[in-house]
Amino acid sequence: MGSLGAMLKHPDDIYPLLKLKMAARNIEKQIPPEPHWAFCYTMLHKVSRSFALVIQQLDTELRNAVCIFYLVLRALDTVEDDTAIETDVKLPILIDFHRHIYDAKWHFACGTKEYKVLMDEFHHVSTAFLELGKGYQEAIEDITKRMGAGMAKFICKEVETVDDYDEYCHYVAGLVGLGLSKLFHAAELEDLATDELSNSMGLFLQKTNIIRDYLEDINEIPKSRMFWPRQIWSKYVNKLEDLKYEENSDKAVQCLNDMVTNALIHMEDCLKYMSALRDPAIFKFCAIPQIMAIGTLALCYNNIEVFRGVVKMRRGLTAKVIDRTRTMADVYAAFYDFSSILKSKVDKKDPNATKTLSRLESVQKTCRDSGALINSRKSYIVKSEQSYNSALIMVMFLILAIIYAYVSASPRF
Numbered sequence: 001m002g003s004l005g006a007m008l009k010h011p012d013d014i015y016p017l018l019k020l021k022m023a024a025r026n027i028e029k030q031i032p033p034e035p036h037w038a039f040c041y042t043m044l045h046k047v048s049r050s051f052a053l054v055i056q057q058l059d060t061e062l063r064n065a066v067c068i069f070y071l072v073l074r075a076l077d078t079v080e081d082d083t084a085i086e087t088d089v090k091l092p093i094l095i096d097f098h099r100h101i102y103d104a105k106w107h108f109a110c111g112t113k114e115y116k117v118l119m120d121e122f123h124h125v126s127t128a129f130l131e132l133g134k135g136y137q138e139a140i141e142d143i144t145k146r147m148g149a150g151m152a153k154f155i156c157k158e159v160e161t162v163d164d165y166d167e168y169c170h171y172v173a174g175l176v177g178l179g180l181s182k183l184f185h186a187a188e189l190e191d192l193a194t195d196e197l198s199n200s201m202g203l204f205l206q207k208t209n210i211i212r213d214y215l216e217d218i219n220e221i222p223k224s225r226m227f228w229p230r231q232i233w234s235k236y237v238n239k240l241e242d243l244k245y246e247e248n249s250d251k252a253v254q255c256l257n258d259m260v261t262n263a264l265i266h267m268e269d270c271l272k273y274m275s276a277l278r279d280p281a282i283f284k285f286c287a288i289p290q291i292m293a294i295g296t297l298a299l300c301y302n303n304i305e306v307f308r309g310v311v312k313m314r315r316g317l318t319a320k321v322i323d324r325t326r327t328m329a330d331v332y333a334a335f336y337d338f339s340s341i342l343k344s345k346v347d348k349k350d351p352n353a354t355k356t357l358s359r360l361e362s363v364q365k366t367c368r369d370s371g372a373l374i375n376s377r378k379s380y381i382v383k384s385e386q387s388y389n390s391a392l393i394m395v396m397f398l399i400l401a402i403i404y405a406y407v408s409a410s411p412r413f
């Protein structure tokens with residue numbers, strides 16, 4: 001659907017979308033003057049559409065550390081993701097990456113587009129890294145070392161079992177959670193969270209990405225990448241790529257629902273992690289990606305489009321999540337709403353229906369027991385009639401606004 005069509009169907013997206021646009025424009029103006037920091041923040045916006053905005057609203061010192069943490073790991077991931085690099089070249093780079101960040105002369109050309117720029121000009125990232133406090137540097141080095149080693153392990157090994165899947169996701173995203181908890185603690189803004197809960201924060205985000213990106217990863221050139229565990233997909237097809245063929249649609253959707261059900265396990269840990277946060281900026285930074293993840297899972301569940309093209313939350317809904325996420329009550333409400341949407345999509349005949357429903361009900365019970373749901377609030381659940389009515393009101397309002405603007409701009413006599 002075109003963006004105008006989307007706005008007419010969801011007119012209450014317009015205000016948060018405008019607000020998001022203004023915020024993005026303000027951020028662009030705030031690029032620091034030093035060339036290496038300017039490069040880092042410009043790169044952050046080019047490389048990460050979703051994380052740049054939430055990183056940007058942190059306090060300066062923590063923001064710089066998180067920005068560098070992000071870029072270092074994104075560079076490491078660019079090496080991992082480049083399927084054109086030979087294994088014997090790739091392995092030592094992944095394993096030694098934590099040492100290269102201390103050497104402003106080191107660089108390795110790979111990746112494409114903005115990722116290539118990041119790799120070519122990596123010296124700016126190293127220079128900025130060397131200006132961070134020791135506590136931040138050590139946390140970033142430690143996570144880079146462990147992630148590089150984990151990625152190297154999985155270059156030579158496929159994701160067979162569900163345990164392998166959890167292990168791979170721990171290396172590439174769970175460790176980010178551990179590192180962030182360390183950075184929040186080093187900034188003296190939060191208590192140190194447990195590794196278990198920090199890991200779950202990453203696993204929930206990474207599994208959502210792996211589910212949503214099935215087609216993109218399987219079609220990767222020159223070599224497809226496979227992260228869905230054999231233990232799950234082998235219940236439905238003989239080869240992972242068979243899921244994309246039309247004759248296997250029923251099996252594909254069942255397999256997808258199995259993957260979503262697996263990801264749901266992490267939600268309760270994520271709620272526990274977020275409920276312990278105290279700093280409002282850190283809270284938003286953590287909560288917005290989590291709500292986007294459950295929203296994405298709700299969109300992907302039982303949706304054959306995952307095997308046909310790109311399934312993404314509409315921009316307006318993203319803007320709404322960013323606008324409405326301030327407190328833990330907002331998170332309970334969002335988790336509750338998206339769980340309701342998911343529940344309504346569960347088909348009784350799906351082989352995992354009982355398991356899926358029981359996980360969703362358990363999340364909803366946690367949200368209810370928090371006592372945060374009693375207040376009247378805006379819902380993420382769209383009722384078509386309600387949306388039509390507000391569309392009419394919105395269109396009338398727009399016409400009035402245009403008339404008013406016209407009248408007040410015309411010369412007075």
Ligand code: D61
Pocket residue numbers: 051066069070073074077081172173174176177180201202203205206209285286289
């Ligand atoms: C709170 C807030 C943000 C959190 C968190 C807790 C815990 C974990 C994470 C963010 C990380 C979640 C990663 C999910 C997205 N997955 C990827 O980008 C995959 O690459 C993984 C390796 C590089 C991770 C870089 C990263 C990502 C987010 C960060 C961060 C570092 C540092 C600070 C804040 C957020 C994925 O990338 C390809 C793609 O999806 O485009 C892949 O290669 O599998």
Ligand code: MG
Pocket residue numbers: 077080081172
């Ligand atoms: Mg990767």
